[in-house]
Structures are given as structure tokens and as C-alpha cells.
Amino acid sequence: MHSIEEQFEKQLDQALESNGLTPLPEDRAALLKAFTTGREQAALVFSVAEARYEEPDLIFSASLS
């Protein structure tokens, strides 16, 4: 069983590789922190029940006028 932190580290490594990114070693801690926060933010937007049947506005300004 891996800890949450270890799972995020593994996911980060996979994402870096699949995106062809080779960060500097000194960036590792900041990247992991941002990656972890990112996954939390993704979970947060999926917690919005009202969005279940909402359509996105992919040309954002269309919904303003």
C-alpha cells in the first residue's frame, strides 16, 4: 500500500514522462506541491453537483452577452 504522497509522486513522474518534461532537480519539491494542489483543485470542481448537467462555454465570452 502506498501513501497518498507516494501515489502523487508516482503520478507526477508518469505525467512528466508522458508530457516529455525533464525538470531540474531543484524544481522537484515545488512541482510535487503544485501537482498535489492541482489534484485537490480538480476534486473540488468535480464536487459541484449542479454542474452535472451543465454545458461548458468553450468560447467563454459567449455566455456573457
Next chain:
Amino acid sequence: MTAPDVVAPEEGALSSALTIADAQTALRDGTLTATGLLREAYATADAVDETLGIYLSRFDETAQAAAAAIDAAFAAGEDPGLLAGIPLGIKDIISTTEGETTAQSLVLDRAWGAGVGDAVVVSRLRAAGAVITGKLTTMEYATGVPDPTKPFPIPRNPWNTDYWTGGSSSGTGNGVAAGAILGGLGTDTGGSIRIPSAFCGITGLKATFGRVPKSGCVPLGYSLDNIGPMARSARDCAIMLNALAGYDASDACAVEVPTEDYLAGLDGDLSGLTIGLDRLLGKAPNRDPAVDAALDAVVDVLTGLGATVVEVELPLWQELNAATRITSRSEAFAYHAPDLRSRWGDYFSATRTGVGAAIAFTGADYVQAQRVRRVGQKAVAALFETVDLIITPTSSVAGWKIDELDSMADRFGSMHTGYWNALGNPALALPMGFSGQPRAGGLPLSLQIIGRPFTESLVLRAGDAYQRVTDWHLLTPAAADRSETAVVAS
């Protein structure tokens, strides 16, 4: 309120308390010339730029020629435009014909800006007679924080040079505050007009998304980016918006909604308006207690102007801030991915780790963030059925020391701007007080006024009314005195 140490405008000289509106009048009654105004602006920059980091490049020659042409037009009895003779700076992610557009980055191909020439907004300012003084500092690609290992100026706050200006429209913020320019263009994807306006004690407007064309600007978040005015007052922002607003087909996001005369409604009267106040208590990891005292004073002022202020709670606060982050990171990564693969180390540290971390998001995350934005728009529209305007603090803190900056990720939660980028509403940041003593290390505090989409006139009317009876926006840092030793350091 009596403001200490206000520098009064003097005939023929640029004081940083001089507003665009003041200069418009003085240029037309002959007490000021465009060439004289530009000379004073550049002299101020000469005195403070090394310390403050305002400019990346200056256009002395073309600016002097433009100012001389304006003077000649005035002498011939012509009125060369709304912004005739006004020295304005341009954040260096917006393309101009003169000089390079760098995005304050080693990575951006300089051929891009050369191919664009003047962005639509720059063309509009020039057509209104503005004198474009140069390109101003930003955070790299309008994101992140300064990186001292890279060969660019580090913008400092003229109120206390130990502190950061905020970003990313940093040079526009400290340039206006120090009196090196009377106004300028910033851009705002998550708060980059409003945050430096807040930290530097000036006024800045993010208009409704799509109101001001953003073509000719290096993108950060395609569905979040705004170009807008930064100046000393709401009235000055209205003057600039009169030149900037309006549809242009070159921007796929521009909206074809009629513009207004944004000066017409600035009558100082807020009678009959209901203003919702969300203090955003408990919504930030840090909170300066001076913010709450300043908000109490704001409520008294607005009530005195005839408005009714009611407490409200903004819906989906955390969720919409998350939507902004997911959207901005993902859209930025789409633009930067090829260069991040090949030139990772050439980017600023905070840029590469911040934008690079977009790999945390899936395509579904991005689409879900857009769906949450729609839900948020409907929820906030429902709130706006009960109030005419909403006010919040722009930030729960007055600023951060430069040597304590690491990444914006840790700071984002104390700034209350990104929520409105997710929604698109117009939002004005304006000074509402100080944390500490002005000119003794203290830093400005800022109020945010938000309206329904395309109600910039009402937002500016409220900001102008507030500034008619307060003078926080006219306070000047010692840097504006133009003494080589006057810049305050605590």
C-alpha cells in the same frame, strides 16, 4: 480623511498626485505642454527606475516626437484626442511597434512581437493621442514571481522597497504610483491588474471579459485574459476605457456589445443603490486586521453617499477559484508545452513549476472547470438580482516582502481576484487605506468593486464617488518626490 504628505500638482511639473483628468485640463488651458509633461515623467523615471524596476525599455525618441506633434496640434487649435499628450506605459506582454516585446522572458521569440506591431489596444491609445513611453516590467509571461537568477529588473513597491509590487502588471503599478507615468496598460488573468494596483495604492480596472480586445498580447489564459487600464483614479480609468473598449474581430473572445461613455455617469451620487459586502472572512490563509477597519470605513462612506450596504456571501468561492487555477494553468500549458520541453531552465523558476504543474489536470478536469464557471455565473447572476454592486477586499494582506516570495501558489489564497476571472464580471481595485503609516513603511489596502457583466459605467461611478470624498488615491510615496534618497525602505 486628511491625507498626510500629499504632493500637490504644480504648474508645469509632474507630481504623482497629478491625474490624467488634471493633465487633460492643464494641456488644454495651456499651463502644461505634452513635451514638458513627458520630460517630467522621464525625469522621474530616471531618478527612481534603478531602485523600483519600472521599465524594460523606453521609447524616448518616438515619445518625444509624439508629444511634440500633440503640442503642435494644440497650438493649431486642434484637439488631438481624449488622451492627447498623456504619458502612458505598456506592460511588456502587449506588442508595440517600437522595441521588443519580451514578456520579461528569455524564451519568447522576439520575432513574434515584431510581426504583430501595435496591438489593437495600443493603436487605440495612440489614436486618442496618448504618448507611449515604453514597455513596463511584468512577471515572466504574466505569471509567477520574480527570479533573481534571470537578467531582468525586480519590481519593488515604491511605498516600501523591501516589498513586492504584486504582479503581474508590476511596472504599470509602481510606475503610476511613483509618478513615472500617468497611467498604463496591465493585463489580468487571475488578478494581475488588480493585485499590483492594490499593493501600489493605485486604481485598476478589469473590464468584463471580451470588452477590451486582447489580440496582440502574449496569452496566458485564453478564456481569462483581460487588458485594462491602471491609473491613479477611477475617473482616469474611465477616460482610458473610453479609448480602449469596443469590439474588434481580431480577438475571437471580443464581445459585440455597445460601448458607453464611461465618464457620463460619474456624478458622485450612489442614492438608491444596494451594495453587497462580502468581507471574505475565513477565506484567506492570512488576514491583516487593518483590512477590517478599512472596510468598516468604506461602508460608512458608501452609506453617506446614499447607498445601502448589505452583507452577502459569494457562492462557490473555493470551487470557482479552483476553476480559475485549472483553466489558467491548462490554457498556459497548451501555449508553453513545446518550450517547456526544450528550454525548461530558461524559464523563471515559478513560471516553469507553476505552468508545468498543469500536467496534474486531465482534459475532463478542464471541461469540468468550464462547467463550474457556468454554474457560478448563474449563481452570481442570482445574487446580482438582489444587489447592484458587490464589494470585497482586493486582498486580505497588504503585500509580501520580496525576499520571502517563493511561489504564487502559496499566496493565491490571500488575493481575492481570481474568482471574478472565472466569471468574467468587471472588477475595479482602488485604495481604501493603509496598513501602517504611509511613508513610514506602511502599505496600501485595496477595495474591490464588482458589477454585473458590461456594467463598467456603474462600477466606475461607484469608484469615482468614493474617491470624490476620500483621498487615499492621491497619496504619493516618497519615491515620487524624485529625490535619490527618498525611496522608503523600512
